[in-house]
Amino acid sequence: MRGGYLTRRLASAFITIALITIVNFVLFRAMPGSPERVILRGTPNVTQAQLQAARVRWGLDKPVFPDQFVAYLGSTVRGDLGYSFIARGRTVTDVLAQRIWPTVILFGLGELVAILLGLALGAYTGWRRGGPIDHVGNSVSLILYSTPYFLLGMAFLLIFATTLRWFPTFGMLTAGMQYPDPWARFLDFIAHLALPLATVSLGLVGQYAIVMRSSIVETLSEDYVTTARAMGLREGRILGRHALPNALLPTVSLIAINLGYVVAGAITVEVVFNWPGLGTLAVEALTARDYPVLQGVFLLLGVSVVLANLAADLIYGALDPRVRT
């Protein structure tokens, strides 16, 4: 069955990616405004001939199906996502490449901190359920879960950057700053990272803690835990050896599925802190109607999330033989 599980997962991921690709194509054709006019917008004295020339140049004169679709598939597979409407002359791939690392860092570190913190908090409150710490912890988790990321970000910005001036207000590095050594540059980076990272992490912690807590509570009521208790095992040992590993599995897989939703929060956090990542790019592209870039962001994020899920599934399968059936 091992091969079967792997094949099924791979096939499922492949289908999802194929769907994303097709949806991407359809959405782009459905966008309001004709592309050639949007690109040439505001251009004085655009003639019909020029618009037609633009259509020919971008292959928009051919039938949508199959010609344009085949061309789209071919170029997408080659990693050619077309040209940005706004950064005229720059390829979408190029634009995305410049913005991907800030997001990976902010989002990756945010996830990491949130998972560690959230799982620990959830496990502890679940274990001590009913106690005062559980009540406080659970309430805090719920409030954090209910707070939009950007609201948290705005509050942090106002309190820690504008009022107390502990942290810089915007960006990833001080623009044009000269650094005596790499270490100073690193410190500058950390100073800029602190607030957005705290926002992303805290925004996620609530959710993870809630999930982990309920997962632990569920596990602790399982028969084998009762058996272990009856055998006189210490509580700490029960938690560490039995409850935690078993509660961790569903939580991890849910975190992976959750990735797609977290993107929404990450976008707004980036906007609030002027963090030069994919989120700000998506909003810029939205307001400037840079559809190719918007589609590129969608494709990139979609495929990454699918792959992350695939990875989580495979790890999950490797850790827990039961799911492979």
Place this chain on the structure above:
Amino acid sequence: MRQPLRPRLARALVAGGLILSTIVPGGSVTAAEGDLILKTGTDQDLQVLNPWNSVVVADFEVYTLNYDLLVNFGPDLEPVPGFAESWTTSTDGKFWTFKIRPDMKWSDGQPATAEDVRWTYQLVLDAVAKSDASADGYYLGQGYLEPYLTNAGVTKVEAINPTTVTVTTEFANTLLLQAYVPILPKHIWSKYTMDEIANATGATAFLNEPSVVGTGPFQAVEWKPGEFIRFAKNPNYWGTQGAVDEIIMQKFASTDTMVQALKTGEIDYARGVLADQFNALKSEPNVATVEGVANGYSELSFNTGGNKKGYGGSTSALADVAFRDALGYAIDKQKLVDSTLGGYGTAGSTIIPPFHTRWHVEPAKARTFDIEEAKRRLDAAGYKLDASNKRLDKDGKVINLRLTWPDSESENATNAQFLVEWFGQLGVTVTAAVTEEGKLIDDVTGPPNGPANYDIYMWGWVGDPDPNSLLNFFRSEEIGGASDSYYNSPKYDELFLKQRAESDEATRKGILAEMQNLVYDEAPYHILYYDAELHAYRTDKFGGWTNQPSVGGTPLFGYGSRGYTLLTDASAQPSPAPSADASAATGSAGTGASAGASQAASATPSPTPASSSNSSLPLILGVLALVIIVVVGLVIMRGRNRRVEEE
């Protein structure tokens, strides 16, 4: 199962370190110690470095730093030496001779000569010739720059010798001296085909990436799209460059962050400040505010084609001058300025903004805000009220105007609320809804190229140093092109050509006055207001801020690089307080931004930090209180409930 986790973790850490090291590489040398860096902030992102593709103000600002125009703009936008040091014109005004400095060099050390001018202008002429000739024709990039030469009627350009270039024009005019066309280095650009230069979506488009080579005072050396662009001094610049060693133009996603950065000294100049922020900045120490007059306006445009064939208007009334004129009495323009612009701006009148002090005239028959007068005029023009007090058009149909605006200009939503109310008082129903900008561009394109599918809408235009471009939209030959009101007046068309070919200022002003009044009276547009340009800058690091033009201008983001070259080192002057100097020095040489920021804060012992913490304190307390209340509530309820259950 758990054992393998540790090596995995180690690998993950190594990978993480690698990621960090790519983004935080070892200190790259940017500027020498003690260099004076001017940091400007805009809410607008630089989009391109290839000048032909320029659209937004940031694009134009950047290329005028990199390059000279053939003739630059002076303190009051008069022609001053640029790439050419002097020029003469023939007696019939159709033949121009420009003299180039004999020893001028590009920033890379290559000689800058008349041939570069010829090549640049010829590129435009070639593109224009080709665009007229065939369907596979070229528009040069975004097509914004060709009209500067076509409107001046340029037909031929020749390089007589390395220091002399001659230009022949079809008719006598002075527009050639206002041409916003950058002179590009032939030795770099001629390596690329017309397609690579002009076609921004071609496979091998020329992006003109840093380091840029030009003759302007500062050259782009580093660009992080979405973040900032950095300029270094041009070592071969022909003029004076001022105290600035380096320029950083930072993009901000929100004006709020930009204003904060200005307050903390993280930037020196902020373009595009909002009204309320502007008011607050006035009392900020070491910050000066400047209210410039925008060279443009926001208008309410009518589909003057009405419901004629080919036009998508909902009623014939739109095509009636009397109807449009009457509605003009129901717009309280000053109220819009006060409410939408927070008082920063001027109520609109004619299609040439007051910015053009030489050309703007107030309308001879100005309308006032008078709902009763508007009603009277509608009645007189035959627009009767029906039983339910709704105006009927001359086909007997109830008038219901669709009002829209692009989603990129959200402030129009405020204007719309007023227009709905005021026009409603006349019995003219208005349904207001925003339209996606891409769709709106399609909708307002007139026949035969577009559906002309709208009734009334709000948008704005921005002009050049010469008003010519702002007059273009009302020509009948622009219907299907740049005209969005489909105004069709043979008289206007005739006047347009006449003013374009007129070299005498007084005569031209007369023609322009006639045109302004004509459009005002026939009202294809109601100009709602002329916005103000709200800028602010710090005075503790740089001095010498000079508005261009001197009346109604701003120091930077105006017309060319002049404002940058006039800046002086504020610490070199005796006037500012020494503490401010110290903060500027440590701010630029500091090791961490937090350190820089805190020093800037300590160096300005002003009411700022205190007042802002005062005003934020209730917020912080409020949030804390909220959290505490809910937490305590939950704890109490939980505890009580548990006891109940246990009992």
Place this chain on the structure above:
Amino acid sequence: MTVAQLQGTAPRGVHVGSGVWDLLKRLLRRPEGLIGSVILTVFIVLSLAPQLFVGPLQTAVTATAGRLEPPSGAHYFGTDELGRDMLNLTVHGARISLVIGLLATLITVAIGVVVGIVAGFVGGWLDAVLMRITDFFLVIPTFVLALILTPIIRELVGSAATEVFGIRMTLIVIVVVIGITSWSSTARIIRSQTLSLRERAFVDRARVIGAGSGHIMRRHILPNVINLIVANAVLTFAGAVLTETTLSFVGLGDPFQPSWGQLLEAARSSGAPGLGAWWYFVPPGAGIVLVVLAFTLVGSALDDLLNPKRRGRR
């Protein structure tokens, strides 16, 4: 994503054992249920008739106060940059946010329930296809999809200024977008419940006496997943309010009908945080947090109550 979905457990074989009143009583006996219900009741009452409490929605035209005035006796919550009363805007914003949330929830749950029951009951290739589509929506970053979908759907419905349920078309577009992009977790939960119901004796009996598939799904499956739907819908509501807020925050709201998200966007774009105008964004911000919190509390309480296995564990 809702907490119920995160918790990932579908109640198994629940029946409505007692009446609605009994359920309500039990809900109110639970602390989180009580707190949530109280908060919700307050906001629902406010949004049912906001004009009774604060008068009609103020517009730029009817605003009378100065720009960004701090709270005072005349304006308890201060004013915005157009001189509108923040208390007025916040209370009307509650109505707009809640109506959008409600409509979006209805669409989300409707799609999710239909897809879930059909996929689970019919099975076979239809199940496979529906579940692939569900997985697609479950996995992809739906928020980015929503950003792309909004202009497209706006184009489809036109920029007409017509209103549906007192909500302008631009906001209906947001409702539809939220509905389209967030039904997948509901479908998953309903499907797994349907799968187990399908094997039950009463379904077999219905089949034996010749009931058609449509009839069985409507008359036998649906009533048996209604508990699940209710608990899920309440949690979906919380998610819908959050999504609406986020979409408005990036500029897709409607200034003519300011929801809380739109107010926050307006506060940010008018520079209120930097101007120290905390009264501009604290009321709508607190409103969102409280409402989402309340829905989450009620939702998880319901989830516990309607799920015997979980209830036993507490």
